[in-house]
Amino acid sequence: MRQSTFYKVIKSVSPDTIKLMTTRKTQSQVHRSKNVVRVLQTSDNKAYWVKDNIFYYADVVNGEFDPTAGIPIDTTDISKNDLDKLLLILDNLKNG
Numbered sequence: 001m002r003q004s005t006f007y008k009v010i011k012s013v014s015p016d017t018i019k020l021m022t023t024r025k026t027q028s029q030v031h032r033s034k035n036v037v038r039v040l041q042t043s044d045n046k047a048y049w050v051k052d053n054i055f056y057y058a059d060v061v062n063g064e065f066d067p068t069a070g071i072p073i074d075t076t077d078i079s080k081n082d083l084d085k086l087l088l089i090l091d092n093l094k095n096g
Contacts, residue, residue, distance in 0.1 A: 041060055
């Protein structure tokens with residue numbers, strides 16, 4: 001028997017086990033999720049990111065931004081349209 005044939009037989013018998021094995025996170029994925037911050041640049045030359053559960057933005061100049069100049073976003077006094085925009089940005093940051 002070839003390995004691929006054996007795999008097909010096992011997969012048809014227990015698909016949940018195979019699915020569980022293929023969805024485990026690797027060490028590199030865990031390391032990347034802890035150490036990499038995703039940044040989204042919008043058409044209005046602003047960069048948005050989330051770090052330590054705080055939503056930041058900074059101006060983009062010549063295609064680059066300074067993360068140390070990030071300004072935390074205060075969502076207490078913003079309009080519904082701006083809040084919807086921020087939620088859309090947050091969804092894109094989370095889901096890629």
